[in-house]
Amino acid sequence: MKSTHSRGAASLCALLGATALVAVNALPAYAAAPALDATQAVQQNFTPVPDFSGLVKQIMPAVVSVDVKLKVDNASDDDSDDSQDQNGLPPGFPQLPGLPPGFPFGFGQPQQPQAVEAKGAGFIINSNGTIVTNNHVVKDAKSVMVTLSDGDNYPAKIIGTDPKTDLAVLKIETKKPLPYVELGDSKDVEAGQWVVAVGNPFGLGNTVTAGIVSALGRDIGDGPYDRFIQTDAPINEGNSGGPLLNQKGQVIGVNTAILSPTGGSVGIGFAIPSDMIKRVVTQLIAHGKVTRGFLGVSAQMISPQMAQALKLPMTDPDGDGALIAAVAPNSPAARAGLKPGDVITAVNGQRVKSPGDLASDIADIDPSAKADITYLRGGVQKDVSVAVEEMPNNPDASFQQGGSGQQSTSHGALGLTLAPLTPDLRSQLNLPQDATGVVIVDVKPGSLADQAGLQQGDLLVGVGPTDVTSPEDAVAAINAARKSGAGAVALRIVRQGQALFVGIGLSGNNNDGN
Numbered sequence: 001m002k003s004t005h006s007r008g009a010a011s012l013c014a015l016l017g018a019t020a021l022v023a024v025n026a027l028p029a030y031a032a033a034p035a036l037d038a039t040q041a042v043q044q045n046f047t048p049v050p051d052f053s054g055l056v057k058q059i060m061p062a063v064v065s066v067d068v069k070l071k072v073d074n075a076s077d078d079d080s081d082d083s084q085d086q087n088g089l090p091p092g093f094p095q096l097p098g099l100p101p102g103f104p105f106g107f108g109q110p111q112q113p114q115a116v117e118a119k120g121a122g123f124i125i126n127s128n129g130t131i132v133t134n135n136h137v138v139k140d141a142k143s144v145m146v147t148l149s150d151g152d153n154y155p156a157k158i159i160g161t162d163p164k165t166d167l168a169v170l171k172i173e174t175k176k177p178l179p180y181v182e183l184g185d186s187k188d189v190e191a192g193q194w195v196v197a198v199g200n201p202f203g204l205g206n207t208v209t210a211g212i213v214s215a216l217g218r219d220i221g222d223g224p225y226d227r228f229i230q231t232d233a234p235i236n237e238g239n240s241g242g243p244l245l246n247q248k249g250q251v252i253g254v255n256t257a258i259l260s261p262t263g264g265s266v267g268i269g270f271a272i273p274s275d276m277i278k279r280v281v282t283q284l285i286a287h288g289k290v291t292r293g294f295l296g297v298s299a300q301m302i303s304p305q306m307a308q309a310l311k312l313p314m315t316d317p318d319g320d321g322a323l324i325a326a327v328a329p330n331s332p333a334a335r336a337g338l339k340p341g342d343v344i345t346a347v348n349g350q351r352v353k354s355p356g357d358l359a360s361d362i363a364d365i366d367p368s369a370k371a372d373i374t375y376l377r378g379g380v381q382k383d384v385s386v387a388v389e390e391m392p393n394n395p396d397a398s399f400q401q402g403g404s405g406q407q408s409t410s411h412g413a414l415g416l417t418l419a420p421l422t423p424d425l426r427s428q429l430n431l432p433q434d435a436t437g438v439v440i441v442d443v444k445p446g447s448l449a450d451q452a453g454l455q456q457g458d459l460l461v462g463v464g465p466t467d468v469t470s471p472e473d474a475v476a477a478i479n480a481a482r483k484s485g486a487g488a489v490a491l492r493i494v495r496q497g498q499a500l501f502v503g504i505g506l507s508g509n510n511n512d513g514n
Contacts, residue, residue, distance in 0.1 A: 050194060050247060052196055052208070052210055052247075055196060055245070055247065055249050056196070056198075056208050058249050059181050059198065059243070059245060059249050060149050060198070060206060060208075061148070061149050061150070061179040062123055062124045062178070062179045062180050062181040063121065063122075063123050063124075063149060063181075063198045063199070063206070063242060063243060064121065064122045064123065064124065064131060064146045064147060064148055064149070065119065065120075065121060065122075065146070065147040065200040065205050065206075066119065066120045066121060066122045066131075066133050066137055066138070066144060066145075066146055066156070066170070066200070066241060067117060067118075067119055067144070067145045067146075067147065068117065068118045068119070068120070068137060068138055068141045068143070068144050068145075069116070069117055069141070069142050069143045069144075069145075070116055070117075070118065070140055070141060070142055118137065119200055119203045119238050120133055120134060120137030120138075120199075120200060120238060120239075120240045120241040120242075121133065121137075121198070121199035121200040121238065121239060121240065121241045121242030121255070122137075122146070122170065122241045122242070123180075123181050123198075123241075123242065123243045123251060124178050124179065124180040124181065125180050125181065125183065125251075125281070126180050127177035127178050127179075127180055128171075128177075128178075129154075129171055129172040129173060129174055129178050130159070130169060130170075130171055130285065131146060131156065131169070131170040131171070131172065132167065132168075132169060132170075132241070132254060132277060132281055133167075133168050133169075133170060133240075133241030133254075134166050134167065134168060134240045134241040134254065134256055135161045135162060135163050135165075135166045135167055135168045136166055136240065137168065137240050137241045138158055138161065138168050138170070139161070139163075141158065143155065144156040144157075144158065144170060146170065146172050147205070148178075149206055154172040154173070154174065155172070156170040156171065156172050157170065157171045157172075158170055159171050159284055159285060159288060160283075160284030160285070160287070160288040160289060160290075161284070162280050162284060162289075162290045163223075164223050164224060164225060164290075165223060165225055165272060165276060165280050165290075166222070166223065166256055166272065167254065167272065167276075167277060167280045167281065167284070168241075168284075169281055169284040169285055181243060181245070181249065181250070181251050182249070182250050182251065183250065183251050183274045183277060183278055184246055184248065184250030184251060184252045184274055185252075185274065185275065186229065186252050186253060186273035186274040186275045186276075187275055189213055189216065189229060189246070189252050189273070190213065190216075191212075191213050191214065191215055191216060192212055192213060193212060193213045193246065193247075194210065194211075194212055194246075194247055195210070195211060195212065195213055195231055195233055195244050195245060195246060195252070196208060196209070196210050196233065196244070196245045196247075197209045197210075197211070197231065197233040197234070197235055197239060197242060197243075197244050197245075197255050197269070197271075198242050198243055198245070199235070199238060199239035199240070199241070199242030199255060200238040200239065200242065201235075201236040201237065201238040201239050202236060202237055202238050203238055204238070207239075209233045209234040209235070210233055211231050211232040211233030211234070211267075212231065212232060212233075213229060213230070213231055214230040214231055214232050214267075214268070215229075215230040216229060216230070217356075218230045218270060219354070219356045220257065220259070220270060222256075222257060222270075224356075224359050224363075225276065225356070225359060225360045225363060226356060227273055227276065227356065227360060228253075228256070228257070228270035228271060228272065228273070229244065229252065229253045229270065229271045229272075229273055230268065230269070230270055231244060231253075231269050231270075231271060232267040232268070232269070233269060234265040234267070234269070235255050235258050235265055235269035236258070236264055236265050237263070237264075239255045239269075240255060240256060240257075241254060241255070241256075242254070242255045243255070244271040250274075251274055251277075252271075252273065252274045253271025253272055253273050253274055253277075254271055254272040254277060255269060255270075255271050256270055256271060256272050257269070257270045258270070276360075279364060291366075291367060291390055291391075292362075292363040292364075292367075292390070292391040293362045293363055293364065293365035293366065293367055293369070293371070293388040293389070293390070293391065294331070294332065294362070294367070294388060294389045294390060294391035294392065295331065295332055295333050295358075295362045295371070295386065295388060296327060296328035296331020296332050296333040296334060296389075297324045297325075297326070297327055297328070297331070297333045297338060297344075297358075298324070298325045298326040298327075298328075298498070298499040299322035299323060299324055299325060299344070299355040299358050299359075300322070300323050300325050300355055300500060300501060301322075301323070301354060301355060302320050302321065302323045302343065303503055304503075305452075305488045305503030305504070305505055306323065306488075306490055306501055306503035307320070308486075308487050308488040308503070308505075310323075310341055310343075310378075310464060310490050312343060312376060312379060320343070320345070320353075321343040321344055321345040321352050321353070321375075321376070322343065322344045322352055322354060322355040322357065322358040323341070323342075323343050323355075323501055324338060324339065324340050324341065324342045324343070324344065324375075325340060325492065325499040325500050325501050326340055326461075326492070326494075326499030327339060327340060331389075332386050332387055332388055332389050333386065335386075335387075336373070336384050336385075336386040336387075337384065338373070338375065338384070338386075339377070339465055340462060340465060340492055340499075340501075341377070341464055341465040341490070341492075341501075342375045342376065342377050343375055343376040343377075344358055344373055344374070344375045345374050345375060345376060345381075346372075346373070346374035347361040347362065347365075347371055347372070347373060347374075348361070348365075348371060348372050349372065362388065363391070365388045366388075367388060367389055367390035367391075368387065368388070368389070368390075369387075369388055370385050370386065370387060370388070371385070371386045371388050372384075372385050372386075373385070373386055414447060414448045414449045414478065414504060415443060415444030415446075415447020415448055415449040415450055416440055416442070416443060416444075416447075416449045416454065417440070417441050417442035417443075417444075418438045418439065418440060418441065418460065418471035418474055418475070419438065419439050419441045419471065420438060420439070420470060420471060421435070421436055421437055421438060421439055421459070425439050429457055429459065431459065431494075435459065435494070436461070436469065437459045437460050437461035437462075437468060437469070437494070438459070438460045438468055438469075438470060438471045438473075438474050439457070439458075439459055439460070440454060440455070440456060440457065440458045440459075440460055440493075441456060442456060443455060443456055448504050448505065449504060451504075452502050452503065452504040452505075453502060454491070454493070454502055454504075455495065457495075458493040458494070458495050459493060459494040459495070460474055460491055460492070460493050461492050461493065461494055461499075462491070462492035463477035463478055463481065463489060463490070463491055463492070464477070464481065464489070464490050464492075478491075487505060488503050488504060488505045489503070489504050490502070490503050490504075491503075491504065
């Protein structure tokens with residue numbers, strides 16, 4: 001046994017020795033691993049992080065700090081605008097530590113009206129001193145001062161503002177031509193590209209941060225024309241109005257908002273794209289206001305249930321067009337024959353992926369110009385040319401349909417109880433005089449209607465493309481949809497003045513209900 005063990009040990013040593021000897025003339029084992037070969041290839045083709053110093057030297061003279069003074073009256077505190085805090089800044093921004101009221105004398109005494117200051121950034125777009133910034137930076141300004149990168153200060157005049165896109169144009173007068181930056185094409189921007197943000201964070205001035213484009217076309221619910229560029233370049237309070245630049249030194253956006261639980265940068269910032277800036281700023285300079293096109297539809301996204309109920313093809317849940325929920329009476333859309341239930345898929349040949357796309361595309365059309373609309377009706381593609389009008393001061397006009405109701409009833413299968421729209425209910429629900437339809441007076445807990453999100457007080461104005469004028473009309477239309485074998489039904493409602501489609505899966509239930 002002992003000798004056997006020795007011979008085994010000797011054989012093992014010889015084997016290990018041979019292995020070591022062979023390895024001397026061989027390539028390292030890891031070099032042959034496919035995964036590591038791929039890593040090596042990536043490293044060989046890796047582009048180093050760019051040096052932005054040359055770009056910064058080029059553009060910094062055209063970036064300015066914007067100081068805004070506002071007058072705050074204690075007497076008007078109770079009537080103050082909730083969109084700004086006591087320092088004149090949008091809500092949610094962090095506040096720098098301050099001294100007690102009246103310090104060091106008169107602690108706790110009522111304050112006299114005092115001037116407060118808001119700070120932001122901007123950038124010069126021509127040698128004459130025209131400056132672009134955010135509307136929220138100069139909102140309610142009593143006076144505006146602009147500080148150039150060399151420290152020179154100039155009073156600025158507000159040429160025009162556009163709250164819907166949060167853009168503003170300022171003008172300063174100087175005795176010499178000023179350096180300026182060029183507006184690039186945001187349509188050429190792609191996720192992953194390097195960008196530089198410049199501004200006046202926390203009043204520090206002349207601050208540069210870098211990152212990449214994180215996403216495009218973001219809708220954050222800030223306005224009707226949200227198509228923000230998202231970036232992870234740090235953006236903080238005071239960066240508002242500053243430029244977001246590509247590596248060529250062209251402005252591709254205006255830094256406007258951040259998403260943050262703390263009020264500071266967490267790597268989610270948003271910039272208004274330069275293609276929108278060009279159109280808005282051109283009009284503000286020429287007219288002091290922005291004129292937009294108006295179609296006269298209320299639109300919403302398409303859910304899978306809605307697509308099933310309306311018999312719509314659905315290949316891309318996030319980009320299959322804008323569903324018309326309501327059409328304003330006597331609007332361009334109404335005259336062109338567009339109806340609730342139609343799905344707009346393109347405007348002037350440009351694909352419409354969402355209601356936001358539709359709103360922006362129509363707004364960009366000059367009033368009195370034609371808009372070629374491509375839409376789906378019952379799954380069939382159609383085209384119509386619409387004469388767009390100028391957007392009225394109150395575009396949220398009534399989108400109600402006509403009719404009257406007589407009798408109350410319910411639909412047991414869906415869990416709805418319906419009632420005619422009486423003068424008393426009209427008053428309780430604060431509906432306009434021309435609003436008609438049937439009122440949802442009860443939704444059974446756990447029912448199909450409850451699961452779909454229908455609520456007591458919703459005004460039911462149609463089932464699919466069919467208008468309803470009484471509870472019986474609504475029940476008959478729902479039953480007809482179910483008997484046809486439809487897997488879902490689309491109800492058209494009005495909730496707090498907003499027209500919506502709500503899709504309800506029928507789950508094969510053939511109980512007509514009463």
